[in-house]
Amino acid sequence: MPTVTLIASGKRFDAAADETVLEAAQRAGIALPYSCRGGVCGSCQATLVEGDCRYPYNPPVGLSASARAHHGILLCQAVPCGDIAIQAREIASVEDIPHxxxxxxxxxxxxxxxxxxxxxxxxxxxxxxxxxxxxxxxxxxxxxxxxxxxxxxxxxxxxxxxxxxxxxxxxxxxxxxxxxxxxxxxxxxxxxxGTFVPREDSERPMLFMAGGTGFAPVKAVVEHFIALGSRRPMHLYWGVRTTEDLYLADLARGWAAKVPTITFTPVLSDPDAAREAGLREGLVHEALLADHPDLSGFDLYMSGPPGMVAAGRDLFFDAKLPEDRLFYDSFDVAPDVLAAILRGRAGIHGL
Ligand SMILES: Cc1cc2nc3c(=O)[nH]c(=O)nc-3n(C[C@H](O)[C@H](O)[C@H](O)COP(=O)(O)OP(=O)(O)OC[C@H]3O[C@@H](n4cnc5c(N)ncnc54)[C@H](O)[C@@H]3O)c2cc1C
Ligand code: FES
Structure with missing residues (x-):
């Protein structure tokens, strides 16, 4: 049975035949980052330091060419070929909660x-x-x-x-x-x-970016920091098409009115709707970057449609956001649907 070693903590666990690194870690009670579990969002990316892995399920679509070149692997899809050692983030706070x-x-x-x-x-x-x-x-x-x-x-x-x-x-x-x-x-x-949870071991200001119903987990995290009485500045961007999609705007405006360290910026992608409502127009990640062109001093939480998450991730790293300070959930379709879609594409594109 292959053994997986986590270099940062020295923890070790065994992987059963055909088990992914993520599944094996979860069986051992160790929390590693993940979101879509389908190989597309990239949130489970880690670095393979020793050994080799294969991808018998979905191809590692969420891994960029440069990540592959630097021994990146996707924990939700990678199956160890023998003993391996990896560099991965552990999220201890979610480990004790029974599933x-x-x-x-x-x-x-x-x-x-x-x-x-x-x-x-x-x-x-x-x-x-x-x-x-x-x-x-x-x-x-x-x-x-x-x-x-x-x-x-x-x-x-x-x-x-x-x-x-x-x-x-x-x-x-x-x-x-x-x-x-x-x-x-x-x-x-x-x-x-999931591992899109508040990181409390930081004093940095926080940026939140939600797209559509990506507001749901962002709401939970922001409410958590408010309940804690956190003094860290929080700037929330919520991107939707028109004002009727801002389904809890009053709640977010209420946070900003009550807590001086909170700022709320709704962003509408429909230019007519934005003009009519006097709100910010455009794509939500572009609005965030226009206000915060240097992200090196922030923690950034984002959640929503895969296109927004993928675009944001690349541009935020270009704007100097350290990789370990980006936390995200990508609202991909379920793993079985992703697998069916990818199988369909394999037939067409030879993926
Ligand atoms: C971590 C996470 C959290 C999420 N949280 C939320 C949330 O809070 N709120 C929210 O609204 N959404 C959320 N989502 C997204 C949500 O899970 C999906 O929208 C949902 O699974 C869709 O289910 P469905 O059965 O309605 O659609 P499905 O039947 O799964 O279909 C989804 C789409 O895929 C297409 N499709 C299905 N099968 C195939 C195929 N074989 N080939 C090509 N296309 C196909 C369908 O036509 C449809 O457009 C989240 C996703 C993730 C990964
Ligand atoms: S790519 Fe592994 S969790 Fe999304």
Whole structure:
């Protein structure tokens, strides 16, 4: 059985046959970074220092050519060929929370925007779910497939789990949520997942960038820092198309009104809507970079559509953001759908 050594901490764990490094680490109770689990977002990137890996599942699409040249690997897809040693970030804060499968009931369902449904789920067994602000859950469908959604708050006294679900045209689960799901319906979930969590071991000012329903985990993290009474400056950018997509703008404006260290900048990609509302126009990552062209002194949290995350990641590193100060969740489709899409592309492009 291959052994994986984490160079920074010296921790070691074994990987079973055909097991990815990420799965093996999770089995050993070690938290390494990840988001999409499909090989596309790049958030699980690490450096292979010794040994070799193969990619029997999805190709490592999220690895840039330069990362490959510098021995980068994607932990969610890489399977060790023998003993390996890697340089990877560990996220100790998420390690102690048990991962559970829980039956829930829809306690509340409300339209937040024309294509965004707010859901509030209550565990049926009455046992509160544990998670850290910013983490996500998987909804387990009847056929066993999973659909990931960020939890839009930290744990609440009433035990409810808040989700912001965008309707994806042609999407099976989100279309059902949009068209048919009602209060009292049951959903099976697995939680908590993900490593988009507050980093409290820093005094640096923070930038937050959300695209669409990427606001959900950002909301949870910002609320966490507010509850802590943090004095670190926080500048939140929320990019959407028109004002009706800014479905919790009043909440964000309320944070900025109450907490002098918080600034909120909504950014609309539709120029007419931006002009009409007197709001910032353009792409959200461009607005952030126009205000903060040198990112070397910041921690940056971002969450939302894969295109926004990928564009932001590259440009933020160009603007001197150190790689270990960027934390992100990329709202890719579920791993099984990504695999099907990539298999389809393999047929066409020989990926
Ligand atoms: C970590 C994480 C957190 C997330 N959090 C949120 C959140 O808080 N809120 C939110 O709104 N979204 C979130 N997402 C995105 C969300 O998980 C997806 O939108 C959701 O899984 C779509 O499910 P679906 O069943 O409706 O669509 P699917 O049926 O999975 O389809 C998705 C899209 O892929 C297309 N498709 C499906 N199969 C194929 C195929 N074989 N070939 C080509 N195209 C295909 C469909 O037509 C559709 O356009 C998150 C994603 C991740 C990874
Ligand atoms: S590429 Fe591995 S988690 Fe996204």
């Amino acid at each position: 559970r499968r829980v039956e829930t009931e829809v306690a509340e369902r409300r339209m937040l925007a024309p294509d965004v449904v707010g859901l509030w789920l209550r565990p049926v067994d009455g046992e509160p779910l544990r998670w850290l602000p910013g983490q996500y859950l998987d909804v387990v469908l009847a056929d066993g497939k999973h659909r990931p959604f960020s939890i839009a708050s930290g744990p609440r006294p009433d035990g409810l789990v808040e989700l912001h679900v965008r309707h994806v045209p042609g999407g099976g689960f989100t279309s059902w949520v949009y068209d048919s799901l009602k209060v009292g319906d049951r959903l099976t979930i697995e939680a908590p997942l």
